[in-house]
Amino acid sequence: MKIAVLVKQVVDVGSVRIESATGEPKIGGSPVMNTSDAHAVSEAIDLRETTSGEVVSLSVGPRSAREELIEALATGVDSAIHVVCEELERSDSLSTARAIAEAVREEGFDVLFSGQKADDFGTGQVNLQLAEMLGIRHLSNVTTIMAHADSIHVTRDADGFPEEFDVQTPVLLILAPRDDAPKRHSSLRGMMQAKRKPVREVEPTVPMNSALTWTEPMAQRVSADRVLLEGEPVDEAAAKLASWLREHRLVR
C-alpha cells in the first residue's frame, strides 16, 4: 500500500505573545510541525505496519520546511516530497492544493492522511481541495482506521455520533482533532537513518498566487482597561476582583 501524509511547517502558536501597546503578535519560537500533522504521521506509519508498503511525507513550503520532513523521516516515514515555495503565505488554498495535486498525481497513492487544519493560519481547505482535484473521496473527523484485505474500515465522529465505513482506495483520511493525539518521537538511530532517506524537491508547476488579500494579523482583544494584579496580598486581590465582578454586574 502506498501511503502519503501531508505535513505543514507552522508557527509555534504557543510561542506567540501579543504586544500590549500595539496588539501586534510576536512570534517567540522556531517553526514546528503542525500538531495534527504529527498525529497524521503516526497514523500513517501505523497503517503501513499493519499492511506493508511505504509512507511518503509531503510538504509545500519554504526551504526551511525540510526540517519537518526530516523529522517525519526520523520517526519512520520512508521518503519525502517537498514542493518548494518560499512565499506560501501569498498563495491561497486553491494554488496550494493544485501545487500538491500536480506533484503527487503520478504517484498513485492509495491512502492520503492529513490533520484537520493548520494551527497558525489554517483554513481547513487545502486537504479537501486536493482530494477534489485528484478526484478522490475524503472522510473527515476520522477516529479509527483498520485495514482489511481489499478495503479500509474507518470510524468517524459525526457530531458526536460514530459512523462506520468500509472505504475503497484511493481515499483521503482527515483525522479528528485530539488533545491526546499519539505522536511519534524520533530516536537518535531514526535521525541517523533520516539523513539517508530520499527527499525529492520539486518546484511548483502551477503559479502560486492568491485571489484573496490578508491583512497582517492583529490581536482583536486588546483590553485597554485590563486589570492585572501581581504581588498583591491575597485578601486585597480577592476583594478587588469581587468588587470588579459586582461593578460589571457579573454577580447577583
Added chain:
Amino acid sequence: MAPGNRVLVLAEVMGGVIIPHSHEMFAAGMAIAEGLQVPLVLGLVGTDQDEALANIGTLDGSIETVTAVVDEGEMLPYEAWVDATSELVRSVDPHIVLASGTSFGNDYAPRMAARLGLPMASWVTSVTVDDQGLVVTRDVLGGRAETAIRCNSGTPFVISLEPGTIDPSPIGDIAAISLSDVFAELAPTSPGSQSTAHRKRLMGADRIVSGGRGMRSEEGVALIEELADVLDAAVGSSGAAVLMGLSPHETQVGSSGEVVRPKLYLAVGLSGTPQHTFGMRESQFIVAINKDPNAPIFQLADFGIVGDLFEIVPALIEALKKPA
C-alpha cells in the same frame, strides 16, 4: 467565472428543517446584500424543501428563493452536496456565496469552491462592507489574533462562517434559534458522576468557572465547584484537567470540547493553550487566576490575578459571600 451581482445564502435543510446555523448565514447574507445594495437569493439545499418553505411563512418580497434537492443515492452525503451546490452557484451566478460553516459544511464547501475554481474564506467571524466592497475577518495564530480578508480576483467569493459568532436573524417567520439555544435546551443526559448531575450545563450558561491542570487534585476540583456554586456558574475544564482525570470530558471547553460564549468566563489554574482558548475567547468578560505571570490566558483576560489558586479562590469565595 465572472461575478454576478447577487448574494447567495446556501441554507442547510435537513428533512424539512432549516438548521440553526442557516439563520446566522442569513443574517450575514442580509448585511452583505444591504451593504452592497444587491439582491439576496435564499438557496435551500437538502431534503424536503417544500416543508421548509411552508414553515418559513412570510419572507421579505425582495428575496428570491431557489431550491436544490440533494439526491444522496449511493454517494457519501457531502458528495451529493458538492454536486447540488456547484450546480446552484452556476445557475444563480452570484457575487458572494455563503456556505455552511457546520462540520457538514466544512466537508462540502471547500470541495465546491475547488470544483468551481473560486476563492474561499472559512471560519469567518464578521462581515462588513466598505467603499471597496466586502471585507471579512477570521481568527489566526490559534485565536491570538485576527486578520481581514478581501477578494480581489473578479470572481465570485465563497465564505463560510464560524458557527456562533454572528447573531442570527430569522428567515421568514421561523424563530431564529442559535446553536447554543439548541444545546441549552438539550436535557442533561450525561451519565457523568453524581457531582456533575446537578450541575448547570455549559452550553447556554451565563457564567462559567473553568479549572485546569493547576487544580492538581480532588481538593482543587472541590474549590472550583464551590466558587461556581457561589457565582451560580457552570463548571468547565481544560483538556489537561480531563486528561489528568480531574474533570469529566463533557465539561471540556476548547477545540476538542465545547465552544462557549458566556458573559463571564473565569479561568482558574489553566494556562490558556490555543486548543482551550478556541472554545472561550468570545466570552464577554474573561477573568484569569494563575500563578504563572506569563500564562497566555492573561493576554485574553479583562481581569487577572497572578497567584496560587489555593489561596486566591478561598479568599474570593469569602469576599463574594460578604454583602457588597
